[in-house]
Amino acid sequence: MTQLPGLLDTEAIRKDFPLLDRVVHDGKKIVYLDSAATSQKPRQVLDALNAYYERHNANVHRGVYTVAEEATALYEGARDKVAAFINAPSRDEVIFTKNASESLNLVANMLGWADEPYRVDHETEIVITEMEHHSNIVPWQLLSQRTGAKLKWFGLTDDGRLDLSNIDELITEKTKVVSFTLVSNLLGTVNPVETIVRRAQEVGALVCIDASQAAPHMVLDVQALQADFVAFTGHKMCAPTGIGVLWGRQELLEDLPPFLGGGEMIETVSMHSSTYAPAPHKFEAGTPPIAQAVGLGAAVDYLSAIGMENIQRHEHAITEYAVKRLQEVPDLRIIGPTTAEDRGAAISFVLGDIHPHDVGQVLDEEGIAVRVGHHCARPVCLRYGIPATTRASFYLYSTPAEVDALVAGLEHVRNFFG
Template sequence: MTVTPASGRPADVPELDSAAIRADFPILSRRVNGRPLVYLDSGNTSQKPRQVIDAMAEFAATHNANIARAVHTLGTEATEAFEGARGKVAAFVNAPSVDEVVFTKNSTEAINLVSYAMLAASLGRGGDPRFALGPGDEVVITEMEHHSNIVPWQLLCERTGATLKWFGITDTGRLDLDATEELITERTKIVSFVHMSNILGTINPTARIVRRAREVGALVLLDASQSVPHLPVDVSALDVDFMAFTGHKMCGPTGIGVLWGRGELLSVMPPFLSGGSMIGTVTMEGSTYAAPPARFEAGTPPITEAVGLGVAVDYLSALDMRAVQWHEKELAGYALAALETVPGLTILGPRVPIGRGGTISFDMEGIHPHDVGQVLDSEGVQVRVGHHCAKPVCARFGVPAATRASFYVYTTTDEIDALVAGLEKTRKVFG
C-alpha cells in the first residue's frame, strides 16, 4: 500500500474538505455568547447535516404513516423508507443479512435487549441454553465501559447468581489484556466490551478477546457507539456475536439505535419488549412471535428517525469512513500536542494518536471541570464535563470528573486552537 510520507495517510484515502463539510451543518454558523460556535462535544451527540434534517422534514410532510400495517400508498411508502434505512445500515457495517439489523431506541436499549433476553432464558422462559446463566457462570466486561455496558450486566448477575468480572486499565489508558485467559474461562457466558472508549478515546483491539471467547464458547457483544461513527467497522471481520451503536453520534437523529446480531442467535432469543408488530399469532391462551428483526421491534418504531439515520449513513459513506478515521487521527495528534502546552493539564488515556480516536479527556490541576466548561462556554467553545457515564474510569485515574473534547468530520485545527486559548484563559481566571 502506497503511503504519503508527510502524514502517514495512505495515498488512496482522500482528505476531507472541511469547508464543504461545515457548509452542510447549519448549526455551525451560529454564535454562542457572541463568539463563533466551536462544537467539541460530538462524542456525546454529533450535529446533523442539512441532508438529514431535510430528509426527515420531507418524510414527515409528505410520506408520514405507520409501517407494515396498511396497503394504502402512504403506508407502503413509509414501510419502504423504513426498511430501506435498515438496508443502508446493514451495508454500512457489512452485515451478512439485513434481517440481522434490529432498530432500538439507542445503544443502551440494544445492550439491555441482549441482557434481558439472557435473563428470560435464565428464568426458563424460552431461548437457547447459550443465553442461560446461573450460579457459577460468569459475565466479563471491562473497567473502561460506559455505564450502559456495566449496569445491565450487574443487574443480570444479581438476578441470576452469576459472577461479574472485568479487565482493568493500564496507566496509559489501554486495556490490560495480560489476564485474558484467566478472566475468560469455560464458565464465561458472555464478554461485553467497548470498541472505542467514550472518555479515554482508546480503540481497543478485539482479536485476542474474541479468539479467547471462541475457545471457551462464550458470546461476544461489542459496544461500538463511538467506533461506528468514526472509523470503518465490519461486523463480519470482527467476528463478534452482537454489536450496539446509536444514530445520534453519527450525524443522525436521537431516538434510534441499532443492535446487530448474528441471525442464528437472534432467531433463538426470547423477545425483550412485547406487544404489537412482534407477534406471529395471538390467542387468549398464548402467543407466538415473529421472526427477527420484527420480534425485537414491538410497537410503532421511530420511523422518521430511521429515515434520518439512513440518510446519515449515506452522508458518511459518501465521505469515505477511511477518510473520516484519518481526519480524526490527524486532529487527535494536533490536539494532543497542543494540550501538552497548557500548564497543569493532564491528559487521561493514550497521549499519542495511535490506537485512539478523536476524543480527549483531561484534568486541570486545581480547577473543577465545571469551571473549565463555563469559561470555555463564554468563549463559544462547547465541551463536555463530568464523569461521562464512566465513573470507574474516573476512579481509576483518581479524578472525580474530567473535561472532554471530542472531534468529528466538521472539526478543524482552528477550533482546537480556540480550545487551547480558552484553557489558557481558564488558567488565568483561576490563577
C-alpha cells in the same frame, strides 16, 4: 492556517451543518467539541426528516394505502442501508432500537431469559471492562443480580489501556458472555478486539461489542469483528436522537427470546399463547422510531458519500494535532493514551486543580462547547483518582483552528483562576 495531512475539505463539509454557524456569547462563533456526546446533523438528514413528516408520515408494515406503503419502504430501506454500512450478512440481523443503551439491555435480557446453551445463570460468569460506559455496565450488573451470575472485569493500565495480563483467568470455561467497548468514550482508547474475541471463542463465550464511539468514526465491519452482537447509536453519527441499532448473528436471533412484547413482533396471538415473528421484527415491538430510522438512513448515505476511511484519516490527523497541542498547556494531564496510536477522537483531561465544571463554564464564555463530568464512565474516574474530566471530542467537521481555539481557551481558564 494549520495544514495537516489527510484532512477533509472541512470548509465544504461545515456548510452542511447549520448549527456550526451559530454565534454565542458576545458574537463568538461556536466551537463545537462535544461530538462524542452527540454529533451535529447535516441538512441532508434534516431534509429527510422534514420530507418524511410532510409527505410520507404513516405507520409501517400494516397499512395497504399509498402513504403507509411509502413509510414502510423508507423504514425498511433504512435497514438495508445500515446492513450495507456495517457489512451485515443479512438485513434481518439489523434490529432498530431507541439507542445503544436499549440495544445492550436487549442483549442482557435475552441472555437472562434464554434456554441453554445461551442462558446466563448462577453457574456462569459475565466479563466486562473497567472503561465501559454505564450502558455497558449496569445491564450486566442487573443481569448478575437477577441470575446470580458472577460479574468480572478487565482493569486498566496507567496509560489508559485495557490490562489483558490476566485474560486467561478472567475469561474461562464458565464465561457466558464478554461485553466491551470498541472505543472508550472517556479515554479514547481503541481496544484490541481480535485478542479478546479470540479468547472468548476459545471458551465458547458470546461476544457483545459496544460500537457507539466507533460507528461514527471508522469502518465498522461486523463480519471482520467476529462478534455475536454489536450495538451502536444514531445520534453520534449525524442521525437524530431516538434511534439505535443492535446487530446480531442470525442463528442467535432465531434462538433467543424476545425482550419486549406487543404489536408487530408476533406471528399469532390467542388468549392462551403467542408465537413470534422472525427477526428483526421479533425484537421491535410496537410502533418503531420510523422518522428516526429514515434519518439514520440519510446519515448513512451522507457518511458513506464522504467515505468512512476518509473520515477516520481526518480524525486521526485532528486527534494527533490535538494531543500534541494539549500537552503544551501547563498543568494539563490527559486521562488516557497520550499518543494518537490506537485512540479515537475523544480526549479527556484535567487542568491543575481547577474543577472540570469550572473549566467548561469559562470555555463556554469563549464559545467553546466541551463536555464535563464523568461521561457516564465513573469507574474510570475512580481508577485514576479524579472526580471528573473535561472532554473535547472531534468529528468530520472539526478543524485544526478549533483545536487552537481550545488551547487558547484553556490558557484563558488558567489566567482566570490565577
